Amino acid sequence: MATKHNRPAPKRQPQPTPAEIITVEEAVARLGTSRDALLETLLNIRDAHGGVSEAALLYVARLLRLSPAEAYEVATASPAVNYEVTSRRQAGDVCCDSVVCVMLRGTDSGDHAFCKGHCRIAATSQPRSFDAFRKAGGYTTVEQLLMFPASREEILDRVANSRIVGRAGVGYPVYQKWQNLMAAGGDPVVIVNANEGEIATFKDRTILESDPHAVLEAALVAALITGARTIFFYLKDDYSHLHPVLLNAIDAVARAAIAPDICIHLRRSGGAYICGEETALISSLEGYPARPRERPPFPTDHGYMGRPTLVHNVETFYRLRAAWGARMEPDIAVSGLLDPTATLFSVSGRVRRPGPVLVSGMQQPLATLLDAAGGLEDGHELGGMVIGGSAGTIIRSHQCFVRLADLIANGLRLGTGSVIVFGANDDKRWIAAQMASFLARENCGQCSPCRIGSQMSARALADGQLDGLDDLASAMSEASICGLGKSAGRFLAGVLPLLRENH
Amino acid sequence: MSVVTAVIDGISISAKKGTSVLRAAQAAGLNLPYLCACEREGYKPIAACRTCLVEVGGRDELVPACRQPVEHDMVVYSESERAVQTRRVVVELLSSEMSAEAVHRHSESRFQKLISRVEADATRFGRRADTAEPDRRHPGIVVDSDACIRCGLCRSACQDVQVNSVIALAGHGDGIHVTFDTGKTMAESNCVTCGECAQVCPTGAIKQAALATDTPAKIDHSSETVCPFCSVGCRVNLNIANDRVVYAEGADGPANHGRLCVKGRFGFDYLRHPDRLTVPLIRRDDAPKDPSHNLHGADILKLFRPATWDEALDRAATGFRELRDSLGGDSLAVLGSAKGSNEDAYILQKAARTAFRTAHIDHCTRLCSSVPPLAEATGFSAVTIPIEQIAFADVALMVGSNPDVNHPVGASVIKNAVRHGTKLILVDPYQQSLSRLATHYLQLSPGTDVALLSAMTRVVTSEGLYDADFVRQRLEGFDELLERIEPYTPDVAAAVCGVSAETIVQAARLFAKASAAMCFWGMGASQHVHGADNIRAVIAFALVCGQVGRPGAGLHPLRGQNNVQGSCDAGLGPSYLPGYRPIVEEQRALFEGLWGTSLPEGPGLSTIEIMNAARARRVKGLYVVGGNPSMANPDLAATREALAKLDHLVVQDIFPTETAAFADVILPAAALAERSGTVTNTDRIVQLVEPVLPPPGQAREDWTITSSIAERLGVSSLGHTHESIFDEMASVVPVLNGLSWSKLKAERHVRYPIHPAEAMTDVSSGFDAGLQDSLFAEAFPCGKARISPLHGLQPIEPPDAEFPLILVTGRVREHWHTGSMTRRADVLDALAPEALVHVNSADFDRLGLSAEQMVSVETRRGVISARPVADEKLQAGVIWMAMSFVESAVNELTINKLDNYTRVPEYKFCSARIVSA
């Protein structure tokens, strides 16, 4: 009974280099060997070696007791990991290919001066130090809460009265979210969402570059009020210049024992837009690919490791401080955000000086942003603006001169406050196609209406085939799991009439 | 269990709380579209394809029916225009993910049917370009990426259900794709070929190779049987075309819930293999038996000539009758097999005792048996708790067992439990795949189990963590135990076992403090000269901690072959009558009355002892039914010598086995899938099977052949029908109390004992009326459990200068036992075509080995040639080989030394060396 088969003997696994082993062992010594250490460990390897090799991935998988496939899913779902790409990646090397970059540099210029999250803008200021923040009265509310736990009720009332809403785009009332979280009981977790993945948006970055401790203070207050002892600070991986800033800030808080029972963990994102969606963010913290989870249950009930989880945007935390009496400070520009009527716009595109612009009230037209940004680029006339990022709204030039309050009354959503200025020669359909293709590239890929629908809509917009897309748009917004696919559908539905008019 | 009522499309339904809308709708007869869902156990809703969206009253958004549980007073509109429209577009989008060629290749798939069901325009969004031909490099499964719609069901099959975690859904955005390990092909990956993914894939992108041909066979009929390959007892549905099995699918059996492993999925080619015995054969006069012959397969047939059944049966019986009548029944012996049915086993032992008039009756369970020490301790010869109860266990201790390879579907249940929180303590020298999931993995040196478990026991007794009430009320021998384990401090054990003292202490505490803990053990524990001691040490540890008789607390020796439990229950052994009745006057009288004849005296010889007696010419006639000692026994040269010395050997089997080469008469038998009968799995579940195919040629069911021989030996009417045999067996086997063929026929499967309180009462007292699943909440069948003293043996043949390595034997996932069936299944043989000698990676390099170069593996008993592979999961100084390959039969090398109590040979330890060719 001799066999007729021949099977090659199993190959031996590739072995990591000694340098890779050292990096991994160091990371694991700090982060531990449970699954939630996976992404940060891979990013540590990336930092040291430019990318993650198969051998290093298998080595990490073995230490964390994951199967190769489980580790591979995370490595490949996270562009930041540079899996099997070993040329060292540098901040600024990578262009985000977002509509702004491509509009300004053309599709194949090879010019990498414009890049994701930086949008030609250099760091604006030196971050305020721990000592300076303390001198200005920082962290006193934290101390007060620790010393007089009874003051919790009072601060909670003030948060309720401030009527502050989330600044990530949707505008969900903060107090309501806290109520939901506290009703769930258990061992809650607070997450600072600093993924800032929306195209041409740099408001959170501006805040963190200027006043990181203010955000930490607010997160600590939220933790003390809701009973959380764990805080995750989830930072956009491309904001590598902020990584040491935040490490220092967190370290200073720990050394000064501001809130000794609360642990703040700094984690970096997987480098995709979808990583900022709160349930995807939570999956990624747990060591799974950043893929959204269906709601309900909402994170406030069942979030990180099944624990009730409070996720807020950086700006939301920053503004919260108004509720416990933080004041605007003349030398800290972003403190203007403590004025509840203020909006921090991220202005980019065909302007001379792209950058953050703080505007008070809604009485001005959007065109005033142009002045703050140094005016239009030479040789361009205003064509219009894209408001609110990748799934935002394209407005025409004349609308830029209408009072913002009126535009909003007519249904305009500011989203994250990003404003991309384009010129009269820039093709709106081309811009719309660029926006759609960003969504097609940056979604997580798990659900079919979004994954395929966003591809189809990007292709149709690029080809100018605008007929018969209405039911596609509606299926995308009806059937997608998370906000990305839903808003991609709404974007398509909204942009079709605009483009058809043009034809 | 609460029930909720709701309305779906105007139909009022009530459903168990937690039921999905999809399942409830299906139950109500509605044909709701769906794709990425599977309602089988272990599947969690993925809810990514979005083809099952429905409208629910009071909800703004459409909800996926596969994920949404039915809630009280919920009103579901599955056919609302909004839902219908959305689903249609979603299906149209999905359809664009398949290439035109791929659609053509899989026109019958569930997905293509869904397209028509929702009246979608399949090409509205175009088609993906053809990129690649299907990947056919894996022997059993074809991967056709151009057909994949990325629904994620295969990933769930692999990660959530079978917990092999080989399939990845990698990448993001439009780049998301199905792949294996770190982007490998299926063939190169760690895929274990359970085929779960192929069974559930809705498009055909992952498909069994037999179905992925241009002209797949048209299935004539399909029906269920039980997998013959291990004691898990999976139910399997065989799809037949032109009298052959085309492919197998997992059926909804009590142990497998639709799952299979590689053997159950791809192992059925043997049924119609050309080597099948189809006519009775008689040895040719010019073909003498020569112990130096080592023949295989068709070569064996050259020694025989065909005969009629009458001639062959006469010849078979005459040889036995002459020996019996001249030398007495004591000169005869009978070897059965644990792969027959309960009816076969019962009739065979009855024939041996009444017609052959011999007490020397045994079967292959002897080669692995892990239960006798449990019977010694508790008076019960089966698991106290089934595998699935691990879901209720906080901790599971597993000693010397590699279920991921040997009981794969059982392992999937274990792995699921571990993923849901059960903590696993794994004790095994081989760093098997389960070690990844273990809370504590204790990689002890081979043969040091007793020291390790004694130390763990000492930790819990000295720290006062043991269950003092249990010990006082239900245990005997505790003081002697304390004395025995006294020297085994964690430090002493650490030095002996090579496991850190701290790990020993932590593992012991974890187990003792668990509110419910289960113990598993397997052949790694039993196949030693001190195998019984190993198991006694495990049992003592568990009992001292009081871990029996509650949900999730109990003892589970993982049984080996598919009907080990039933064959033992039937009395197919030398030291017990049916039902484990001791061979004492009173019990003998019972059977003498029932069978109308006197029974032979005393306990007889066991499997290996029979062979030793044959070599010594004390046993002269042997009837082998389904066994293959010439591959399975230790020290094959000596075994062949014994077989050649026999005056009369009759072999009854489905293939010409290596043992048959020494036969006088070979009788062709029917395989399990070709017959009716009952089999009993490791979980004490008796399952009824009916034929899926007819036996080939003139092959007959084993028990009818045995009856015919018995008749020629003067004992007629051993049994008439399956029903009467089973019912007779049930009447004398106490644990089967209350079971009958007709009950099984109606229910298909039943777990015994049905009446725990009565099951053992006519043998001994004290069986409690506790849970049927986790037995012995109040008392053991023997009253108090006994902690037996140990015999304290060490491995017989430690490594030395001449033979410096330790040889351990075992099995590979693809092959079963001696390989006679699985080596004849094409996919299995392709997956594992040759014997590999696994060598610790450092030793491999030190010895300068290469996988390209065959080596000789040598012991004091023999030499075989095999291909070496480096294996970092082995300890230094240890080599490992599987037993299933005739070309390099490792039992040429193993040592013929037995455990005194269980009579199991020491397969897992002898000294060896490797010599480069």
Ligand SMILES: Cc1cc2nc3c(=O)[nH]c(=O)nc-3n(C[C@H](O)[C@H](O)[C@H](O)COP(=O)(O)O)c2cc1C
């Ligand atoms: C596709 C997608 C991407 C998102 N990215 C971010 C992000 O980068 N930063 C952020 O704060 N919120 C992001 N969100 C919103 C979060 O899911 C979450 O709603 C937010 O962090 C809550 O903050 P808030 O309560 O302060 O508004 C994203 C949402 C979606 C759907």
Ligand code: SF4
């Ligand atoms: S909508 Fe898009 S991003 Fe969100 S879960 Fe679905 S595929 Fe992922």
Ligand code: SF4
């Ligand atoms: S291979 Fe099949 S089951 Fe797996 S994602 Fe593709 S279509 Fe779904």
Ligand code: SF4
């Ligand atoms: S686990 Fe055992 S019974 Fe189940 S399919 Fe595999 S070999 Fe057959």
Ligand code: FES
């Ligand atoms: S079957 Fe419900 S989303 Fe796929």
